[in-house]
Amino acid sequence: MCGECLRTRFFRWAATPGSPPHCSQLEFGLPAQPPRPRAVSGVPCAATSVSWGENEPSYCGLRTVRQGKLTHLAGTPERGLLQWYRDPLPTNCVADWVCEGSRHRGCHNLAVFYASCTANCLFCQNWHWREMSPVRDRTISARQLAAAANSRTFCVCYFGGDPASQMPHALATSRYLRSAGCACAGRRTA
Numbered sequence: 001m002c003g004e005c006l007r008t009r010f011f012r013w014a015a016t017p018g019s020p021p022h023c024s025q026l027e028f029g030l031p032a033q034p035p036r037p038r039a040v041s042g043v044p045c046a047a048t049s050v051s052w053g054e055n056e057p058s059y060c061g062l063r064t065v066r067q068g069k070l071t072h073l074a075g076t077p078e079r080g081l082l083q084w085y086r087d088p089l090p091t092n093c094v095a096d097w098v099c100e101g102s103r104h105r106g107c108h109n110l111a112v113f114y115a116s117c118t119a120n121c122l123f124c125q126n127w128h129w130r131e132m133s134p135v136r137d138r139t140i141s142a143r144q145l146a147a148a149a150n151s152r153t154f155c156v157c158y159f160g161g162d163p164a165s166q167m168p169h170a171l172a173t174s175r176y177l178r179s180a181g182c183a184c185a186g187r188r189t190a
Contacts, residue, residue, distance in 0.1 A: 060116040060165035062134055073134035074116070075165055077142040077172035081115040081134045084145060089154055099155065107154035112145065114170070117161035129161035142169050146176035 054065050062075040074081035087109045090102040101109055115132035117124075149156070156177065158170045 058165075060118050060162075062116050062165055074139050074169075076168055079134070079139040080142060080145060080166055080169035080173075081132055081137060081139050082112055082145070082166070082169075083115065083132075084110060084112045084140075084148060086153070087111040087157075095157070101155045104154050107152050110145075110149055110153050110156040112156060112158050112163075112170070112173075114158065114160040114163045114166045116165040118165050119162060124161075126159060126161060142172035143176055145169075145173045146180065149177055149180070 054068070057064050060075075062073050062081065064071050064073065072079070089104050089107045089109060090096065091109055091111075096102040101107070113126060113129065115129040115137070117129060156174070160166075163170050
């Protein structure tokens with residue numbers, strides 16, 4: 001809840017079962033709450049198993065319903081909404097305790113930050129994903145992202161937000177990397 005909601009609406013929400021609306025989502029044009037399953041109408045999303053109505057955005061912000069059909073604005077192999085960079089190894093990787101990448105000085109990991117999420121964590125360290133939009137920001141295909149790997153790329157790490165809402169893009173990228181014979185294709189990813 002934002003500061004204003006804490007001051008003016010907390011006790012009303014605290015008395016009602018369920019979680020309070022998340023004002024932080026609204027500020028970025030995202031739904032305040034995840035859509036609830038509909039008994040009668042709505043179009044189901046394969047990624048989240050929930051339905052929603054015409055022109056309503058998905059909770060992750062990457063899908064909507066247009067003329068009764070689910071439309072993927074991003075998160076497909078053709079359109080990933082993300083930022084990436086090369087992170088020199090050894091790195092601050094969260095998997096360094098199991099990943100041999102920390103022993104490969106001079107190499108780098110391809111750090112991929114997907115700009116969507118299936119949650120709304122109050123203290124998200126990577127909250128900046130909310131500033132990106134599949135409508136106004138550039139997207140990148142899985143093939144283009146895989147082409148960013150080079151001979152010094154040791155591994156790829158998928159972060160976010162949360163990569164789950166763009167899993168088809170992440171999987172396609174990994175398949176392209178493997179087929180190209182990249183060093184990172186057979187390595188663990190975080």
